[in-house]
Amino acid sequence: MKVKLHGPSQRLRRTSQAFFLLASLYTGWKFVLFVHGSGGGVSRPPGVEAFLPLSGLVGLKYWAITGILNSIHPAATVLLACFLLMGLLLKRGFCSWVCPFGLLSEVLWKLGEKLFGKNFKPPAAVDAVLRSVKYLVLGLFLWDIVFRMDAGALATFIYGPYNRAADIKMLFFFERISAFSLLVILSFVLLSIPIKNFWCRYLCPYGALLGALSLLSPMKIKRNIPTCTDCKLCTMACPSYIRVHQLKTVLSDECNACYRCVAACPVPHTLELKLGRKTVSPTAYFFLILLLFFGFTAAARLAHRWENSITDKEYRYIIEHIDSPEFSHRSAGGKR
Ligand code: SF4
Ligand code: SF4
Structure with missing residues (x-):
């Protein structure tokens, strides 16, 4: 059953999602022009490093233990720090207010709802196992980067050729995508139509990290039991299958602060x-998201820690030699 949502929360959320989607598309388009332009004067947009979360994670640990914000992909580190703080303060709002993949997932499950009249949820046991997959993937990254790499290994990776070429490699991955990778992406897209947030709920390690941090957030969805009429509309509206109508406080790593349950509730202040x-x-929440994002990016610009130190000449060299073993993963650092 489709639940009617009241108030401004979903309009604000769509505004936020549209802003971050347009910013991502503009950044991606500028980056394509930079890589393929032949001296046309298009500068590299540092924001493209938002799509280098591993470089950001390595950079963040290096920053934490040495006090040095690296100059190779500083924007990746600053943006990751911003989004982690967002998770810590504002729950998993990144997934439902910022992330373009979260928006795509939402569009796809709404399409599924239109096509099939409802979405399909795997049986509880299967759902629980699948939900743990994203934590497993996250654990593998954290084990390698956070627990095993010391400052020397981190520096070798950060300043090594593989990381220097990471943004160019990412673009070429999509431009020259293999049939197998395309098939995998296509299957995720197709699965996201009948199953709500298939990628975000089961596979995304970024979502897992934010979900774990969100448990520490001081913000919580709370139900006022005395005024609640037990209509269950909140539970029906929740895209994360949280049984809101049975809880006093929502304490779930899957709650992405989308406000859908709040907007569905017919009783004021319940x-x-x-x-x-x-x-x-929702208005305050929207401004907090923007405040954190613009606060972090403006501070990085003011501190001259937004642009990286790789020159255009070096980028031209990387682009021309991207397939050489020099930029392969084996070159990432001798210790790894
Ligand atoms: S509990 Fe409410 S805010 Fe959290 S995911 Fe469900 S609908 Fe969204
Ligand atoms: S929608 Fe509101 S009134 Fe209905 S069950 Fe949920 S909290 Fe209670």
Whole structure:
């Protein structure tokens, strides 16, 4: 059953999602022009490093233990720090207010709802096993980067040729995508039509990291039991299958602060996002997201830590020699 959603929350969320989608598309388009332009004067957009989360994670640990924000992909590190803080303060709002893949997932499951009249949820046991896959993937990355690599190994990786070429490699991966990779991506897209948030719920390690951090967030969806009529509309509206109508406080790593349950609730002040005893309105939440994003990026620009130190000449060399073993993963660092 389609639940009617009231108030401004979903309009604000769509505005936020549209802004970050357009910013991502503009950044991607500028990066393509930079890589394929023949001296046309298009500069490399540093924001493209938002799509280098591993470089960001390595950079973040290096920053934490040495105090040095690396100059190879500083924007990757700054953006990851921003999104992790977002997870810590604002729950998993990154997934439902910022991430373009979250938006795509939402569009796809809504299409599935239109096509089939409903979405399909795997049986509880299968769902639980599948949900743990993203934590497994995250664990593998964290084990290698956070626990095993010391400052020397991190520096070898950061300043090595593989990481220097990471953004160019990412672009060429999509431009020259193999039939197998295309098939995998296509199957994720197709599975996301009948199954709500297939990628985000089961596979995305970024979502897993934010989900784990969100458990520490001081913001929580809270239900006022005395005024609740037990209509279950909140549970029906929740894309994460959280049984909101049975809870006093939502304590779930799958809650992405989408406000759908709040917007579905017909009784005023019965279901709200709370910070302590204060209600966090969708408008305030929207501005907090923007404040964090623009605060971090502006601080990085002011500190001259947004642009990286790789010259255009070196980029031309990387682009021309991208297939050489010099830029292969084996070159990432002798210790790895
Ligand atoms: S509990 Fe509410 S805010 Fe959290 S995911 Fe479900 S609908 Fe969205
Ligand atoms: S919290 Fe609101 S939407 Fe959920 S069961 Fe109670 S009255 Fe219904």
